[in-house]
Amino acid sequence: MNSLLVAAAGLVALLDFRLLGGSRLVPIIRAAALQGALLALVSVALRAREVELGFAALALGSAVIKGYLLPALLLRALRQVEIRREVEPLVGYNLSLLIGAAGLGLSALLGARIAANAATSTPLLVSVALFTMWTGLFLIVARRKAVTQVLGYLVFENGIYGFGVAVAGESPLLVEMGVLLDLLVAVFVMGIIIFHIQRDFSHIDVDRLALLRDVDEPAPPGEAP
Amino acid sequence: MELALALLLAPLLAGIVRRTKAILAGRTGPPLLQAYRDLRKLLARRSVYSRTTTWVFRAAPFASLAAVAGALALTPCGLLPAPIAFPGDLLLLVYLLALARFATALAALDTGSAFAGMGASREMAFGVLAELALLLALASLVRTTGAWSLSEMAGQLPEGAWGASAGSLVLLAAALLGILLVENARIPFDDPATHLELTMIHEAMVLDHGGPELAAIEGGAMLKLWLFASLLATVIAPIQTGAPWLDVGAHLGAVALVGVAVGLIESGMARLPLLRVPQMLLAMALLALLSMALAPGGGIAP
Numbered sequence: 001m002n003s004l005l006v007a008a009a010g011l012v013a014l015l016d017f018r019l020l021g022g023s024r025l026v027p028i029i030r031a032a033a034l035q036g037a038l039l040a041l042v043s044v045a046l047r048a049r050e051v052e053l054g055f056a057a058l059a060l061g062s063a064v065i066k067g068y069l070l071p072a073l074l075l076r077a078l079r080q081v082e083i084r085r086e087v088e089p090l091v092g093y094n095l096s097l098l099i100g101a102a103g104l105g106l107s108a109l110l111g112a113r114i115a116a117n118a119a120t121s122t123p124l125l126v127s128v129a130l131f132t133m134w135t136g137l138f139l140i141v142a143r144r145k146a147v148t149q150v151l152g153y154l155v156f157e158n159g160i161y162g163f164g165v166a167v168a169g170e171s172p173l174l175v176e177m178g179v180l181l182d183l184l185v186a187v188f189v190m191g192i193i194i195f196h197i198q199r200d201f202s203h204i205d206v207d208r209l210a211l212l213r214d215v216d217e218p219a220p221p222g223e224a225p
Numbered sequence: 226m227e228l229a230l231a232l233l234l235a236p237l238l239a240g241i242v243r244r245t246k247a248i249l250a251g252r253t254g255p256p257l258l259q260a261y262r263d264l265r266k267l268l269a270r271r272s273v274y275s276r277t278t279t280w281v282f283r284a285a286p287f288a289s290l291a292a293v294a295g296a297l298a299l300t301p302c303g304l305l306p307a308p309i310a311f312p313g314d315l316l317l318l319v320y321l322l323a324l325a326r327f328a329t330a331l332a333a334l335d336t337g338s339a340f341a342g343m344g345a346s347r348e349m350a351f352g353v354l355a356e357l358a359l360l361l362a363l364a365s366l367v368r369t370t371g372a373w374s375l376s377e378m379a380g381q382l383p384e385g386a387w388g389a390s391a392g393s394l395v396l397l398a399a400a401l402l403g404i405l406l407v408e409n410a411r412i413p414f415d416d417p418a419t420h421l422e423l424t425m426i427h428e429a430m431v432l433d434h435g436g437p438e439l440a441a442i443e444g445g446a447m448l449k450l451w452l453f454a455s456l457l458a459t460v461i462a463p464i465q466t467g468a469p470w471l472d473v474g475a476h477l478g479a480v481a482l483v484g485v486a487v488g489l490i491e492s493g494m495a496r497l498p499l500l501r502v503p504q505m506l507l508a509m510a511l512l513a514l515l516s517m518a519l520a521p522g523g524g525i526a527p
Contacts, residue, residue, distance in 0.1 A: 003392060006392040014512075017511050021508065104514065104515070108518055
């Protein structure tokens with residue numbers, strides 16, 4: 001049981017590195033989805049002793065939403081906008097991986113301290129969840145495309161979910177469910193917004209959205225820098 | 226005894242890798258003992274020296290061979306302790322391997338050939354990253370076993386390490402396999418059989434060597450392959466039966482299996498683009514780091 005949990009935590013951390021170092025959009029969306037589903041299953045496995053039907057159903061529901069529904073929405077948005085399937089990072093892949101390694105060390109230190117104070121049975125999961133949050137934030141900041149920012153948001157939420165599972169095992173499920181629905185709507189809306197950005201600007205590069213431009217005005221010759 | 230065993234059997238391991246590749250490619254391949262014959266043939270030959278080379282070119286291959294043999298003296302053969310063992314010998318192992326690499330690169334630079342120099346610069350650049358991964362992997366072993374010398378570690382491993390920290394050891398084995406492939410200039414990092422100078426890394430360095438010097442370099446490469454295969458075999462198959470001979474036999478079997486696995490990987494994969502190699506090496510280092518973080522040394526932090 002415990003070694004299974006360690007393996008799951010290790011897999012989540014490995015997926016974080018995959019997200020940091022991956023250069024193609026579709027595989028890293030899949031990686032984020034797998035991570036979310038894995039964390040939902042971990043939350044069930046953690047309470048294998050006194051599992052209730054309602055809890056199991058909710059956890060499985062969240063596994064389905066995170067593992068299937070959200071990536072399907074993102075992939076659909078990706079199909080609609082017809083962009084290059086590359087990540088286009090602001091910070092290079094190798095540097096991203098190194099920053100990830102630093103993040104892992106930092107979250108190990110922080111996680112151990114938090115786990116010592118909060119009565120948790122899984123100090124490892126606390127550290128891995130903190131690392132996942134770090135990864136999510138980093139993806140939001142250091143990647144160029146709007147899609148990757150939505151993805152970073154998803155990974156960040158994965159981290160929060162893992163943290164909640166590890167620290168507050170009896171966290172109110174209703175809140176968790178509410179967050180999940182928020183997330184679903186958010187990704188849905190963001191998919192639409194990405195589509196509109198693409199239609200108006202013919203790219204979804206957020207770095208180049210700095211210039212305000214009126215709709216009636218003709219576009220300046222050449223794309224704004 | 227263990228050292229003699231390694232010295233005797235290392236060319237056989239190289240033969241196993243070659244044979245596996247040949248069979249998978251549909252050829253019969255060279256006999257398993259071909260590597261011994263190659264070495265004998267090279268030893269019988271006369272060396273030819275370019276006029277631009279100095280004594281460095283002549284001495285370096287043997288220095289490199291001696292350094293690798295010294296590193297081998299620190300490596301336990303399965304559960305049998307190594308001839309030399311003291312706390313912290315893992316650092317000496319890493320530095321001896323670095324010394325061997327340094328000597329080969331020095332000889333390559335001494336020839337003044339552009340290809341050799343290019344090979345040397347690439348080998349050193351990748352070597353730095355591989356060294357990081359190797360150090361992290363060994364540190365992870367230290368954390369798992371709580372021992373500071375390689376022989377002690379090997380002794381600690383059978384006691385339920387795989388039950389207690391399977392996740393960590395799987396990652397560690399993956400990292401060690403990657404380090405084995407890059408340190409021995411194997412596909413996907415480098416192609417030992419290539420004959421196009423522009424794409425070579427390790428082979429480009431030794432273009433100008435011949436005769437006994439080349440034999441020393443080839444022998445050193447075989448010993449290095451044996452060293453890493455033995456380390457990996459110790460981690461993945463720490464079998465303890467009680468009878469020392471049976472243990473050694475199991476270990477040798479595991480080493481041979483590693484050889485077959487290397488042959489399989491070489492046949493199944495294409496070479497990575499040169500620019501992707503550092504990223505893969507970094508990934509190896511991260512695998513080792515993660516395995517260290519997962520090792521049950523009292524939670525995840527010190």
